[in-house]
Structures are given as C-alpha cells and as structure tokens.
Amino acid sequence: MSDDAEGLCELCKNSCKTKCSKCKLVYYCSVEHQKEHWIEHKEHCKSYEIRENQTLGKFLVAKRDLERDEIIFVDSPLFFGPGPYKIEEESPFSCVGCSKILLDEIRSCPECGWPACNFDCEGLKSPQMHGLECQILKLKPRKPNESDYDHFRFDTLIILRALFLQKTNKKKWDALMNLEDHLNDRGPNNQIFKIVQEKVSFIQENFIKPLQLFEKENGQVILPIVSADIMHKIYATLDVNATEISDPVDLFILYPTASLIEHNCVPNTCQIIDENNNGYKVTFRAAMPIKKGEHITSTYTNILWGTQERRRHLKESKYFSCICKRCSDPTELGTYFSALLCLGSDEKPCKGIQLPTHPTEDNCLWMCNQCHIKLPNKEIIDFVSHLNNEVNKELEKKPQMEALEEFMNKLQIFLHPNHFLMYSVKHSLVQLYDVNGDIEISNAFLEDKMKICNEMIQLTKKLDPGNARLALYLAVLLNEQSMAKFKVLTRCLGSTSEELESNKELIQEVFSLFEENRRVLKYEREFEAGSKLLQVVESNEIKFKNWLSEHNVII
Numbered sequence: 001m002s003d004d005a006e007g008l009c010e011l012c013k014n015s016c017k018t019k020c021s022k023c024k025l026v027y028y029c030s031v032e033h034q035k036e037h038w039i040e041h042k043e044h045c046k047s048y049e050i051r052e053n054q055t056l057g058k059f060l061v062a063k064r065d066l067e068r069d070e071i072i073f074v075d076s077p078l079f080f081g082p083g084p085y086k087i088e089e090e091s092p093f094s095c096v097g098c099s100k101i102l103l104d105e106i107r108s109c110p111e112c113g114w115p116a117c118n119f120d121c122e123g124l125k126s127p128q129m130h131g132l133e134c135q136i137l138k139l140k141p142r143k144p145n146e147s148d149y150d151h152f153r154f155d156t157l158i159i160l161r162a163l164f165l166q167k168t169n170k171k172k173w174d175a176l177m178n179l180e181d182h183l184n185d186r187g188p189n190n191q192i193f194k195i196v197q198e199k200v201s202f203i204q205e206n207f208i209k210p211l212q213l214f215e216k217e218n219g220q221v222i223l224p225i226v227s228a229d230i231m232h233k234i235y236a237t238l239d240v241n242a243t244e245i246s247d248p249v250d251l252f253i254l255y256p257t258a259s260l261i262e263h264n265c266v267p268n269t270c271q272i273i274d275e276n277n278n279g280y281k282v283t284f285r286a287a288m289p290i291k292k293g294e295h296i297t298s299t300y301t302n303i304l305w306g307t308q309e310r311r312r313h314l315k316e317s318k319y320f321s322c323i324c325k326r327c328s329d330p331t332e333l334g335t336y337f338s339a340l341l342c343l344g345s346d347e348k349p350c351k352g353i354q355l356p357t358h359p360t361e362d363n364c365l366w367m368c369n370q371c372h373i374k375l376p377n378k379e380i381i382d383f384v385s386h387l388n389n390e391v392n393k394e395l396e397k398k399p400q401m402e403a404l405e406e407f408m409n410k411l412q413i414f415l416h417p418n419h420f421l422m423y424s425v426k427h428s429l430v431q432l433y434d435v436n437g438d439i440e441i442s443n444a445f446l447e448d449k450m451k452i453c454n455e456m457i458q459l460t461k462k463l464d465p466g467n468a469r470l471a472l473y474l475a476v477l478l479n480e481q482s483m484a485k486f487k488v489l490t491r492c493l494g495s496t497s498e499e500l501e502s503n504k505e506l507i508q509e510v511f512s513l514f515e516e517n518r519r520v521l522k523y524e525r526e527f528e529a530g531s532k533l534l535q536v537v538e539s540n541e542i543k544f545k546n547w548l549s550e551h552n553v554i555i
C-alpha cells in the first residue's frame, strides 16, 4: 500500500513510500527486499500488540489507527470439541469425527465404536479431531447395562484433545498452559470445582487408568501429564477463555490470540467463525475506527442485559468486575437500559426515574432523580428478576399482538421505556404490527409502529455502535421500519405521479433503510439467520421498486 508518507526500507534503509500491505507499519523499497526481510518481520507483522498490566492481565492494543471493517487478525484454534458440561440424553449424538449432528443412520468409528457419520469420515483419522483420542476411547470397556449416553461421554472429549497437545504440538500446549485460568478463584469448596472434580474422576477412572495399564504393558508413555490438577486447569482455562458456538453444533473452541482480547460492554470488534471446513478459524475485524494505542475489545456477556445482570455474569463466569464506561454510568450511556420508574407513594406520587447511585458497587442504593427516594439494591434485583421471569413466560407463549401489547402496557407502569425487558417485548411487538396483512390498519397504528421502530433503532445503535453483536436485532427493526414507511407512501399519496414526486423525501428514506440494512447484514449473510433476513430485505426492496415503477416514479 502506498500513501504520501515516506519511510526507510526495513532492509536497505533507503527512502521509499511503499508500506507492508498487511501491518501497514513498515516500509520496503521493493518486493525483493520485502521477501528477503519477511523471516525477521513476520513476528512483528501485526496491527496490534500484546500488553500486560495488573488489572487486565494480557490485553491487545492497536499499534496504528485501524479503519472500520479492517481485519485485525485471523486466529486458528489450539483445539476444539463438544462442550465439556453438556450431557443431554434427549439430544442426538454428533459424529465423533466431524461433529455433525447424527439425525439419520448412526454409524460407528471402526476402531473405538463411538458414533460417527460414516466409517470413512475424515475427522476419524484427523489428529485435531478423533485421530488420537480414539486410542484411549477404545480402551474403555463398556459396562453391562450402561446406556449409550453413559458410555459415549462426549463431554470428556475436549479434555482428552487438550491433553494430547503435550504430545503433538508443544507450542500449542505451552500456549494453553499460559492462558489465564483463575484457578485460585475456584477453591475446593465451590460449586464449579465440585462439578469439575466429578468429571475429572470419571476421566481418570474410565480413560486414564486403562491408558496407564496399556502404557505399562507396552512399555511406552502416550500421555505423560494426566494429573487431576492438570485437568482442573484445562477445565478452568476453557471456562475463562473458550468461545462457545451452538449452531450448527455445540462446540467449545480455544484460540490463542482471541483469548487475550479484553472484555468491554461496548465492544470495538466483531468476530466471525468460519464453520465451513476451515477448522473454525476466527476473523476479528474492527467494528468501528480504533485509534492507535486504544485497547482492542470484545464482549464476554450479553449486551442486551442490564448492568447488574452483565456484571454478575462476568464476575461469576470470568472472575472480574467490569468497570467499562457503560457499567460505570448509571444511565448506561444515556440508554436508561436498567432504569425503573419511580412510583413514589400514595401521598406523593412521582414520575421520576430510579437509577443505581454507584452501578459498579455491588449492593449500591437506587435513587429517584426527582423525589430522591432511595431503594435497596436487593429489592430492585428481586423485582427485576420477577419481571424477567414473567417476560420469558409471556414471550414463550408466542402471544398475539393484542395480548403482548396489553402485557407491555402493564410493564411500562414500572419500567423505563428503554429498560432491557421492554426492549425484548417491544422487539417482538414491532414484528407483530403487521402492515401488509389482510386487516386494514389505521394511520395511528402505522404511526405507533414507526415511532417504536425509530426509538428501538436509536437505542440499538447506542448499545452497539459497531454492530458487533446486535446486527440481526437492528436489521429486523430497519426492515420493519422500511415496510411501515412503504405503507405510509401507499397511503398518504394518491397514485398520480405528481403526488408521488412530491414525496421524494419519504421514498429516499425507504431506500436509505434498505441500503443501511444491507450494510448491517454484510457479515451476517454468511450465516443462516442473516442470509434469510437479507433475502427478505432484498425481496422487500424489489417490491418497493416495482411499486414505484408501476406508479411511474422515476428514482
């Protein structure tokens, strides 16, 4: 890449203008000099660097300004496998070789007998998948009356795959051993330690003991390090660092570089995992411009939860207290995503807003911004958790529009219109406000729909300005808004071309919404839900264009 700046060629130190196109940080006077210098430069050819401090441990920082959408890095897994906690007797088995769900005929690995999609599935031989663990699995005798689910313990596979790294890839093993594990936070008395201990005992009894017997009989050591401690460490490392995917299969994937990215409740990167025969490589892109020196962040929690819920989840699962800008601000960056309405008292009714006084302090008081009445945190937590259950129950019923509207009206007595529970109800509701159905709808109805869509669009953009996590949510809203505005056009205008011409602004707005939606779905289109939604958006756009041309509107 060339720009106006000049620098010295990394090899010959002559002045030149061409930069390394990958890291864009160093200059080369010629392709030859770049090639010659590659072995030395390779290690540093990155647009980020790893730093470390007391609070965060290791983290990534931009070495130069990064543009929105720019790829920051592509990471290959250290290893991956079925989730280590899941044993669901009702769910179908997946192939031990390629992880494909086995819905039809179940075949078996010819060596160990574990479920497989086909005898010649490539994953059965692959050392990253089943190739190595097979030699241990086949040593486990099947007990009389043991059910398939008790015998084929898919939850243990990922631990065996991790243990094999000590043998097959020292660099990956060292990387695994060096990741944060928070083992000190998982003392013998806590719940997670007990759950893991049960699994470790199972692995030791059923796989390690037979393995060690085999090793003794054959005078060879297959796996030198197999202690309970090392297994606890692997479980803990997975809990803190692994990326979980559930579609199309449930997998835990551990990445060496992605594991170092720090958490932020407003992430500045988005990640895409390539699930198509590419060994689950992950690509991290800048979701917004990132300035040189800024931290590169991702999110470990659900950004559609309120601050209390996110912080509790992070504390329990990742062992740290988030103090990001969103968590530190009682209004959550002006979104009021956790705000409640103050009811005041019989004598003094109040229409103020209840907010946490110090959101990053556990158990802080909540205070009304008008009457200043204070409420204990516990009371708020219990109340919101009760409402949360009610919302889940209501949405599970897949209610009709009127029922959901009634439910929302009850909720809005207590909750700020932007509260996260209102968000999930309204997001469902706007999709039920059907503008193209058989029932004739009123103008007021259309106005309501557009108002809610607009508020929700603005709110979603504030919560996730880079579309790093909420692209699908935003795309649904943009689509609903475009269809509502389209309906308005068909309504408020007659069918003469002059009348339509006079409403060019609205036509332009509909086009802008379609265009924005295609941008928002740019990366989501790779996945089933995103590609389906994009098809809907594109077909709506065609309908709109056809309608315009039927009415002789020149765009």
Ligand SMILES: C[S@@+](CC[C@H](N)C(=O)[O-])C[C@H]1O[C@@H](n2cnc3c(N)ncnc32)[C@H](O)[C@@H]1O
Pocket: 055, 056, 057, 058, 059, 178, 179, 180, 182, 240, 241, 259, 260, 261, 262, 263, 264, 318, 319, 320, 321, 322, 323
């Ligand atoms: C996936 S690891 C990230 C890499 C880790 N910092 C390391 O040194 O290996 C997650 C851990 O990093 C730390 N961490 C990440 N984001 C943080 C944040 N925003 N505030 C405090 N600690 C954070 C926590 O210890 C967390 O459990």
